[in-house]
Structure formats: C-alpha cells, structure tokens
Amino acid sequence: MVNYQEFFSGDAQLMQYSAIRRMARISTQPGIISFSAGAPNEETFPAGEIGVIISSVLASEGKTALQYGLTLGFGGLVDAIVDFCLKRGISSVTSEQIAITSGSQQGLDLIGRLMIDPGDVVFFELPSYIGAISAFRNLQATLIEVRQAEDGFVIEELITRIEQSRRSGKRAKLIYVIPNFQNPSGVTLSLRKRQQLLEVAEKYDLLIVEDDPYGEVYFDPGLLEQLTPIKSFDREGRVLYISTFSKILAPGLRTGWIVAPKQIIEKLDIAKQATDLCGSMLDQRIVAECLRRGIIQKHLPSIREFYRAKCQVMLDSLKCFMPSEVRWTRPMGGLFLWVTLPATLNSEEILYSCLEHQKVAYVIGRPFHVNGEGANTLRLAFCKENEDNIRVGIERLARVFKSYLE
Amino acid sequence: MVNYQEFFSGDAQLMQYSAIRRMARISTQPGIISFSAGAPNEETFPAGEIGVIISSVLASEGKTALQYGLTLGFGGLVDAIVDFCLKRGISSVTSEQIAITSGSQQGLDLIGRLMIDPGDVVFFELPSYIGAISAFRNLQATLIEVRQAEDGFVIEELITRIEQSRRSGKRAKLIYVIPNFQNPSGVTLSLRKRQQLLEVAEKYDLLIVEDDPYGEVYFDPGLLEQLTPIKSFDREGRVLYISTFSKILAPGLRTGWIVAPKQIIEKLDIAKQATDLCGSMLDQRIVAECLRRGIIQKHLPSIREFYRAKCQVMLDSLKCFMPSEVRWTRPMGGLFLWVTLPATLNSEEILYSCLEHQKVAYVIGRPFHVNGEGANTLRLAFCKENEDNIRVGIERLARVFKSYLE
Numbered sequence: 001m002v003n004y005q006e007f008f009s010g011d012a013q014l015m016q017y018s019a020i021r022r023m024a025r026i027s028t029q030p031g032i033i034s035f036s037a038g039a040p041n042e043e044t045f046p047a048g049e050i051g052v053i054i055s056s057v058l059a060s061e062g063k064t065a066l067q068y069g070l071t072l073g074f075g076g077l078v079d080a081i082v083d084f085c086l087k088r089g090i091s092s093v094t095s096e097q098i099a100i101t102s103g104s105q106q107g108l109d110l111i112g113r114l115m116i117d118p119g120d121v122v123f124f125e126l127p128s129y130i131g132a133i134s135a136f137r138n139l140q141a142t143l144i145e146v147r148q149a150e151d152g153f154v155i156e157e158l159i160t161r162i163e164q165s166r167r168s169g170k171r172a173k174l175i176y177v178i179p180n181f182q183n184p185s186g187v188t189l190s191l192r193k194r195q196q197l198l199e200v201a202e203k204y205d206l207l208i209v210e211d212d213p214y215g216e217v218y219f220d221p222g223l224l225e226q227l228t229p230i231k232s233f234d235r236e237g238r239v240l241y242i243s244t245f246s247k248i249l250a251p252g253l254r255t256g257w258i259v260a261p262k263q264i265i266e267k268l269d270i271a272k273q274a275t276d277l278c279g280s281m282l283d284q285r286i287v288a289e290c291l292r293r294g295i296i297q298k299h300l301p302s303i304r305e306f307y308r309a310k311c312q313v314m315l316d317s318l319k320c321f322m323p324s325e326v327r328w329t330r331p332m333g334g335l336f337l338w339v340t341l342p343a344t345l346n347s348e349e350i351l352y353s354c355l356e357h358q359k360v361a362y363v364i365g366r367p368f369h370v371n372g373e374g375a376n377t378l379r380l381a382f383c384k385e386n387e388d389n390i391r392v393g394i395e396r397l398a399r400v401f402k403s404y405l406e
Numbered sequence: 407m408v409n410y411q412e413f414f415s416g417d418a419q420l421m422q423y424s425a426i427r428r429m430a431r432i433s434t435q436p437g438i439i440s441f442s443a444g445a446p447n448e449e450t451f452p453a454g455e456i457g458v459i460i461s462s463v464l465a466s467e468g469k470t471a472l473q474y475g476l477t478l479g480f481g482g483l484v485d486a487i488v489d490f491c492l493k494r495g496i497s498s499v500t501s502e503q504i505a506i507t508s509g510s511q512q513g514l515d516l517i518g519r520l521m522i523d524p525g526d527v528v529f530f531e532l533p534s535y536i537g538a539i540s541a542f543r544n545l546q547a548t549l550i551e552v553r554q555a556e557d558g559f560v561i562e563e564l565i566t567r568i569e570q571s572r573r574s575g576k577r578a579k580l581i582y583v584i585p586n587f588q589n590p591s592g593v594t595l596s597l598r599k600r601q602q603l604l605e606v607a608e609k610y611d612l613l614i615v616e617d618d619p620y621g622e623v624y625f626d627p628g629l630l631e632q633l634t635p636i637k638s639f640d641r642e643g644r645v646l647y648i649s650t651f652s653k654i655l656a657p658g659l660r661t662g663w664i665v666a667p668k669q670i671i672e673k674l675d676i677a678k679q680a681t682d683l684c685g686s687m688l689d690q691r692i693v694a695e696c697l698r699r700g701i702i703q704k705h706l707p708s709i710r711e712f713y714r715a716k717c718q719v720m721l722d723s724l725k726c727f728m729p730s731e732v733r734w735t736r737p738m739g740g741l742f743l744w745v746t747l748p749a750t751l752n753s754e755e756i757l758y759s760c761l762e763h764q765k766v767a768y769v770i771g772r773p774f775h776v777n778g779e780g781a782n783t784l785r786l787a788f789c790k791e792n793e794d795n796i797r798v799g800i801e802r803l804a805r806v807f808k809s810y811l812e
Contacts, residue, residue, distance in 0.1 A: 002643050004669045007579055007613060009545075012520040015676045039474050047468035054460050062453035066656035068445050102508060102682045109681045114418040134680035139415075173413055207413060237408050250472035252687035263410045270421040274540035275515045276508045280686040281658035 010118065015138050020130060020367050023351065027361030033393035035380040036361045038183065038335060044303050045250045046295055053289045054282075061285070069281040071273045072265065073100025073257070077288035081257050084291065088215065089232040090241065096262045099272065102279045104213055104244035104256035108135040110268055110275070111174075111209060111240055111258070116141045121165045121172040123206075125153055127338070127368030127377065129183045132176050132211065142170055143370035150329075152189030153177065155196045162204050174207050175200070180227050181214045181334025184368045184379040188332050194230045201238045208239045213256075216248050216300055218333035219308035226332075237261035245287050247335070248303060249296055253283040307335060307383060313390045314382040321398035323405055328380075335383040338365070340376060345404055347378040353404075358396040416524065421544050426536060426773050429757065433767030439799035441786040442767045444589065444741060450709050451656045452701055459695045460688075467691070475687040477679045478671065479506025479663070483694035487663050490697065494621065495638040496647065502668045505678065508685045510619055510650035510662035514541040516674050516681070517580075517615060517646055517664070522547045527571045527578040529612075531559055533744070533774030533783065535589045538582050538617065548576055549776035556735075558595030559583065561602045568610050580615050581607060586633050587620045587740025590774045590785035594738050600636045607644045614645045619662075622654050622706055624739035625714035632738075643667035651693050653741070654709060655702055659689040713741060716788040716796060723800035729808050734786075741789040744771070746782060751810055753784040759810075764802035 005013075020036075027036045057065055072078070078095045085093045101107040108131065116122070118140035124133065125148040137143060144161050147154045158175070165172045177197065179189040189197070201208050210230045218227060231241040237260075244256035258268065272278075290296050311331060318328055318339075329338045339362075341347060347364045354360050365377025385393060411419075426442075433442045463471055478484070484501045491499045507513040514537060522528070524546035530539065531554040543549060550567050553560045564581070571578045583603065585595040595603070607614050616636045624633060637647040643666075650662035664674065696702050717737060724734055724745075735744045745768075747753060753770045760766050771783025791799060 002611075002613070002667070004667065004673075007521050008673065009519065009521055009523045009526075011523075012673055012677065015673060015680075017672075017676055018679070021679070042469035042473055045469060045472045047464060047472060050472065051461065051464040051468065054464070055457065058453060058457040058460070062457065063448035063451060064658075066451045066453060066456065066658040067448055068652075068657045102685070105680070106682045113415065115413050115415055117415045117417075120415075131680065131683065138677065138680050205408075207408070246474075251474045251683075252470075252472040254682065254684070254686045261408070261410065266423075267410075267414065267418055267421060270423055271418065271544065273424070273427070274421075274511070274537065274544050275681075276512045276660065277537065277657075278660070279508070280660045280689050282692075283686050283688060286688075 011138055011140060014140060018130065018134065018367065020363055023363065026355060032355065032359045032361050033389045033396070034361045034384055035382070035393060036363045037384050038381050039383070040247050040251060040335065041306065041383050044306055046299055049295050050250070050286060050290070053286055053293070057285045057289060065282050065285045067281065069278045069284070071278050072269050073279065074281060074284040074288060077284045080288050080291040085259060089228050090259060091232065093259055097259055097265055099258045099265050099268050100279055100284060101256045101258060102254045102276065103246055103251065104211065104242045105131050105135070107242040107256055107258045108132050108209070108211070110271055112136050112139045112141070113271055114264065114267055115173050115207070119170055121170045122174045122176055123158060123161060124176050124370045125182070126371065127184050127365060127374055128176065128370065129178055129211065130367055133370055145369065145371040148185060148187055150187065152179070152187055152193050153197060155193060155200065158200060162200070162206070172204065172206060174209050176209045176211065178211045179230060180212055181217065181331050183214070183334070184336050184363070184365070185338040186329045186331030186334055186336045188226065191226050191228060194228065195233055198230055198233050198238065202236060206238070210239050210241045212241065212243045213247050214334040215243065217304055217307055217335070219304060219311065220332060223332055231259060240264065245296070248300060249287060249290060253287060254280060255283050255287045310382040310387065310390060311337070313387045314380065314394060317391045317394035321395045323398065323402050325405060326401055336379055336381050339378050339380060341401065342405065343376050346375050348375065350400060350404055354397060354400050358400055360393045360396040362397070417544055417546060420546060424536065424540065424773065426769055429769065432761060438761065438765045438767050439795045439802070440767045440790055441788070441799060442769045443790050444787050445789070446653050446657060446741065447712065447789050450712055452705055455701050456656065456692060456696070459692055459699070463691045463695060471688050471691045473687065475684045475690070477684050478675050479685065480687060480690040480694060483690045486694050486697040491665060495634050496665060497638065499665055503665055503671055505664045505671050505674050506685055506690060507662045507664060508660045508682065509652055509657065510617065510648045511537050511541070513648040513662050513664045514538050514615070514617070516677055518542050518545045518547070519677055520670065520673055521579050521613070525576055527576045528580040528582055529564060529567060530582050530776045531588070532777065533590050533771060533780055534582065534776065535584055535617065536773055539776055551775065551777040554591060554593055556593065558585070558593055558599050559603060561599060561606065564606060568606070568612070578610065578612060580613050582615045582617065584617045585636060586618055587623065587737050589620070589740070590742050590769070590771070591744040592735045592737030592740055592742045594632065597632050597634060600634065601639055604636055604639050604644065608642060612644070616645050616647045618647065618649045619653050620740040621649065623710055623713055623741070625710060625717065626738065629738055637665060646670065651702070654706060655693060655696060659693060660686060661689050661693045713789060716793065717743070719793045719796045720786065720788040720800060723797045727801045727804035729804065729811055731811060732807055742785055742787050745784050745786060747807065748811065749782050752781050754781065756806060756810055760803060760806050764806055766799045766802040768803070
C-alpha cells in the first residue's frame with residue numbers, strides 16, 4: 001500500500017493532533033460538569049431574530065446570497081464593520097483595509113501564510129491561545145515565549161527575547177497578543193503596556209497581531225477606556241487587528257475580520273482567493289443585516305451580564321472551596337479564568353482523576369505554553385454551565401486538588 | 407513607514423493577482439455579453455426550497471446550527487455524502503474517509519499544504535483550472551505541463567515528464583486532473599485513460615487529485631458509464647477525490663468535500679482545525695437537508711438540460727459564424743468550451759478589442775497554462791447569458807476574430 005508519510009510536506013510532518021481536543025471529547029460525555037469547552041453559550045444566540053433576517057435576505061436578494069461573492073467579503077458587511085471598528089476606537093479605517101474571514105482563525109492562518117517562512121520568529125505570551133499556536137506552528141514558525149504578568153506581557157522580557165533572537169540570526173516578525181480577557185488566562189493587557197508593545201514593535205521593526213475576539217464581552221463599562229485597541233494607537237501600520245462575531249452573535253456563521261494596511265489586505269486577497277475563493281455569502285449577509293438592524297448592539301449588554309454573572313459565581317466558589325495553595329485570575333471579561341496549582345502538581349494527571357471520580361472537566365494548561373511549561377496550570381471556562389453546576393463543579397475540583405495536596 | 411515586502415514569506419512573494427480576475431471585473435460592466443464568468447447561473451438555485459429548509463433547520467436545531475461544529479464537518483452531511491458518492495460509483499467509502507470543505511477550493515488548498523514542499527512536482531494538463539494552479543503555485547510547487555488531447559491527458563507525455571522530473575532530482579507527488587468537462591477546456595478524460603492514469607500513479611508512486619465539480623452536469627445520460635470516477639478504480643488509496651455542491655445547488659453556501667484515505671483525512675483534520683476551526687454550520691445543515699429531502703437529486707435533470715441547451719446554442723452559433731481557422735471543443739457537460747485561434751493571434755490583445763468595440767467578453771487562455779503557452783486560446787462559458795445573447799455574442803466575437811485574420 002501507499003506510504004503516505006513520504007508524501008507529507010514538512011508542515012504536515014510537524015502537525016499533531018491536539019491533546020486538548022482529545023480531552024475535550026472525553027469531557028463532553030453526559031453527566032460531566034464541563035469547564036473545558038470554550039464555545040460561547042448557545043443561550044446567547046439570537047436564533048429567532050436570525051431566522052427572521054434569513055427570510056428577508058432570501059426574499060430580497062436570495063439569488064446573490066447563494067452565488068459566489070468577493071474574496072475579501074460582502075461589501076455591505078465590510079462597510080458595517082468599518083462602523084463597528086470606529087465604535088471600538090479604531091479610527092480612520094477604510095473598507096480597503098478590511099478582509100472578512102471564515103472566523104478569526106482563518107485570519108490567523110492567512111496572516112501566518114503571508115508572513116511566516118520556516119524558522120521565522122513569533123512571540124507568544126505564556127500562556128496563549130492554542131489556535132494561534134497551531135496556526136503558526138503548522139507553518140514551522142519558531143515560537144518564542146514571554147512571561148505574562150497580571151497586566152499582560154512582561155515587556156522587559158519581550159525585549160530580551162527579541163534581542164536574543166536577533167543575535168541568533170532568526171528573523172523576528174510578529175508579536176501575537178490577545179489584549180482583552182485573554183484566552184486562556186483571562187488576563188487583560190494594561191493600557192500602558194498596549195502603548196509600550198507598539199513602541200517595541202516600532203523600535204525593533206516587528207508587526208503586532210492583535211487578536212480581539214472578546215473585546216465586547218467586558219463586565220464593567222467603567223473599564224472601557226482600558227480596553228482601547230492597540231490598533232487605535234497605530235500610526236505606522238504595524239498592527240494587524242483581528243476580530244470575530246463568534247462570541248457576540250454565533251460562531252457557526254463563521255464570520256471574522258482583519259483590519260490591516262492596504263498592502264497587506266491586497267496580498268491577503270490573493271492568498272484567500274486560492275484558499276477558498278470566498279466565504280459563506282449567506283452567513284455574511286446574515287451578519288451584515290444583524291448589524292444594520294442593531295441586533296448585535298442590542299444584545300451586547302445582556303451577553304456581558306450573562307457571562308459576568310457566571311464568572312462571579314465561579315470566583316465566589318473558588319474563594320469558598322479552594323485550598324489556599326491554589327491561585328487564579330480575576331477576569332474583567334471574556335469566558336475564561338486561569339488556575340495555577342502548586343508547582344508539584346500535574347494538571348493532566350489530576351484531570352483523569354477529576355473525570356473519573358468527580359465527573360468534572362477542565363483544560364490542561366501545558367498546551368497553551370509554547371515552551372512546554374505550565375504542567376501545574378489549567379483553564380476554567382465559565383461559559384457553558386449554569387450557576388448551580390458551577391458551584392458544584394468547583395467544589396468537586398477543590399476536593400480533588402485537596403486530595404493531591406495532602 | 408513599514409516595508410511590508412520584507413515581512414512577506416517566500417510563498418507570499420510569489421503570489422500574484424490573477425490577470426483573469428482583473429479582466430473579469432472589466433467584463434462585468436453593464437451592457438457587455440459575458441462568456442467569461444464561470445459561476446453557475448443563479449436561475450438554477452432552488453432559493454425558495456432553501457428558504458423553507460432554513461426555517462425548519464432553525465426551528466428544530468437552531469442553537470446547534472449556530473454553534474461551532476466538527477472540523478471535518480457536520481455528521482449528517484458527511485453521512486449524506488457517503489450515499490451521494492456511492493451513487494457516483496465510488497463504493498466502499500466510509501464517513502472516516504470524508505472531509506467537508508469550504509467549497510472544493512479549500513480541498514485543493516488543504517491537500518497542497520499537506521503534500522507540497524517548495525519545489526515538489528505537480529503534473530497539470532495544458533490547459534487546467536486556475537484555482538488549482540494558484541493553490542499549488544502559492545505553495546511554491548513546481549508545476550509541470552502535460553498536453554491534453556480530445557480525450558484528456560496525453561499519457562505517453564505524462565510518463566516522459568515523470569521520468570524527466572525524477573532524473574532532475576525533484577520529488578514528483580501529485581497528478582491533478584478534472585476528468586469530467588474540464589474547466590477550462592470542456593474536455594472529458596476517456597474511461598481507458600482514467601484507468602491508465604491510475605496505473606501510471608501506481609507504477610511511479612504518485613497520488614492523483616481528482617477534481618470533479620461538474621460530474622453531475624452531463625448532457626447525455628447515455629454517456630454516464632464513461633464518467634466513472636477514477637476513485638472508483640482505486641484499490642491502493644492513491645486517489646484524493648474532490649467535489650462540491652457549488653454547481654448543483656449554490657456556491658454561496660461554500661460546501662465541498664474530499665474523499666481520501668483515512669490517514670490523509672486525519673492529517674487534514676489537524677490542518678483544517680488550525681485553518682478555520684470548522685466551516686459554516688448553517689450552510690452544511692442546509693445542504694444536508696437538501697440532500698435528505700431529495701431537492702438536489704430532483705433538480706439535477708433540469709440543471710443538466712439548462713446548461714445542455716445553452717451549450718448547444720453556443721455550438722450552433724460557433725458553427726454558423728466562426729471563420730474556418732478557428733477551432734473549439736464540444737463538451738459533453740459542464741459550463742465551458744475552449745477555443746483555439748490560429749497560432750499567430752493573441753487572445754489577450756483581441757479581448758480588449760472585443761470589450762471596447764463589440765461589448766463581448768471571454769477569458770484568455772494563457773493563465774490556464776502552467777508553462778506560459780496558450781496565447782492563442784480562450785475560454786467561453788455558456789452558463790450566464792440567455793440564448794439570444796449567446797447567438798449575438800458569438801456573432802460579435804466572430805466579427806472581431808475575422809478582422810484579425812484578414
């Protein structure tokens with residue numbers, strides 16, 4: 001028979017099935033309280049309103065909604081996104097600086113393909129988003145770690161790493177950052193550090209990939225100024241801003257976008273053309289119409305409150321049940337928080353015990369670390385379970401952790 | 407400011423904006439009779455039935471249809487595709503051998519990424535599909551040409567090219583073929599050559615990428631046996647079969663699929679996960695439900711007749727109006743036919759004259775040739791215009807060609 005291994009490319013040889021996805025499967029078994037799934041809660045999807053919109057889209061422009069469309073996206077949605085960006089403080093955006101993508105994951109992948117040759121360096125926080133790690137790792141990028149403080153990137157360490165990688169002769173290209181309520185840690189990059197990050201990029205001639213899927217899911221409107229996108233300070237065109245409607249409308253519609261300098265969007269157009277010709281035109285029209293009718297904007301306060309309340313219950317439960325040796329982050333928004341166990345404990349080993357004996361699940365922290373660290377860390381998603389289950393689940397977790405600490 | 411050129415990867419440096427897309431834009435100006443657009447005719451989309459289906463999908467499973475789904479595709483659609491493949495003669499397919507993609511273009515791109523390192527060889531017919539040429543060229547593949555006869559690939563030349571590329575030390579990996587009513591030529595690979603192509607792949611240890619977007623759009627059911635997929639003869643697992651619902655349902659729904667050995671689908675799952683997490687779940691449910699209710703199957707006879715009638719009008723018009731020096735193919739299905747002018751004429755030069763003086767458009771043939779030949783060729787798509795326009799447009803074209811031949 002055929003030896004497929006001999007046919008696989010260098011990229012493909014390195015690709016590995018994610019341990020997280022394997023465990024995510026286990027943790028979706030019935031009866032398990034799951035803090036592992038990172039998907040937004042289906043209760044937040046405005047399914048009824050989407051149904052009404054689809055009927056009207058099909059009635060008024062059914063034929064074009066079912067036809068191929070522009071590679072960079074449906075013009076009506078591009079224009080609506082220009083407005084949406086302005087409201088986030090990203091001013092002077094034009095439609096030529098926008099590409100619609102099949103979720104923000106496609107944005108990460110396309111940017112990687114445009115920028116990364118094998119060995120090129122991308123800087124990642126410890127921990128950082130697995131989807132970005134996979135996208136860049138699959139292109140044989142060199143992923144360099146920078147520690148994360150309570151207010152994000154340790155800037156001095158970033159500078160050290162940049163200088164180290166320069167001396168090593170590698171080409172440092174990108175800094176990857178999720179400034180708001182990071183997946184997985186829930187940490188928010190401080191306003192001062194947003195500006196510092198941009199200064200570092202300018203000084204060392206790097207680009208920043210600013211991934212902002214959760215920016216609208218903040219818990220306290222009083223903190224809004226702190227969430228100003230790095231892109232809004234960007235005068236030289238160093239920031240490639242990525243976002244998505246997955247967390248504030250519905251992920252199954254697969255609609256994200258990139259804001260980037262025109263020269264990069266033009267190249268991205270060519271790359272995307274060969275990748276999928278265009279995204280789902282029906283999905284894009286639905287999202288455009290949701291924006292035009294103000295459905296997303298109207299739903300945002302309830303989505304924020306929905307996740308805020310769940311987060312609060314989880315924080316209260318952690319405080320109530322966890323042994324003193326366990327630490328966790330206190331997110332200002334998003335879907336996740338991050339737990340650090342004493343260094344002697346291994347969250348993967350403990351997870352099997354949690355699943356088997358207590359029917360509770362989380363995601364282990366190590367795969368979020370580009371340098372293989374983090375064996376004593378884990379991510380808790382507070383998006384899926386109801387408040388009672390959150391309390392019960394955290395109590396169960398605490399019970400298992402205590403048993404390992406004895 | 408930033409010098410983006412220094413950031414672009416080797417792949418990106420080579421990507422170029424397609425001349426065809428530039429010209430396609432010109433040819434969509436109002437008043438122009440266009441034989442250039444290769445999109446299926448919107449009249450064939452069952453928009454009303456799709457509307458009914460969406461309502462029922464949203465009512466019965468709205469929340470999950472709007473949620474993330476499996477990377478390899480919605481299970482209900484995968485199962486329906488297993489059946490669909492069986493009816494095409496691809497027997498012993500299991501759901502583990504199928505991946506749903508965002509149109510067949512994503513299938514081409516993912517296969518390229520799994521298989522191609524810079525310099526690896528892919529064999530293409532002269533002419534062949536531009537989307538496949540772009541997908542593989544963007545990965546820095548070496549594209550080697552093989553002439554096309556009236557019944558497809560010149561097998562002896564393919565063998566010569568394979569042996570040449572072996573001697574040159576390059577790694578020959580893939581043979582790319584569109585067996586049915588090829589885009590752009592309209593040529594169909596004969597049954598005997600389908601088997602020969604597979605024998606060649608076996609002998610020289612190559613894989614075949616069988617791209618079959620038009621297989622259902624045949625004009626004469628009596629010829630069906632000739633259209634047996636190469637995949638149906640494949641015992642060693644050498645054929646990666648790609649198809650799509652774009653031509654027989656609606657391309658805006660972006661739903662294609664790959665049939666390939668399980669080991670390749672597993673790798674593709676990992677690659678696709680980092681590419682887009684999953685495709686549009688709403689689109690996939692719509693297509694699944696269209697298959698379950700028999701809507702696609704019911705529409706196929708009328709789609710076939712729709713394009714057959716247009717093709718016949720174009721063939722009759724060509725016969726009636728064209729000067730004797732001009733030759734063209736007689737397709738048994740699909741959306742396209744192929745015109746060859748005397749070698750002294752340049753179809754790109756003539757196109758500007760057609761657009762300006764006669765308001766008629768086609769696609770130039772050179773970009774479909776991986777070796778830069780084909781300056782005297784062009785593609786005519788008979789899918790868009792009505793029968794009157796086809797007659798008038800061909801008459802106008804003939805007028806311009808004659809003026810160049812004088």
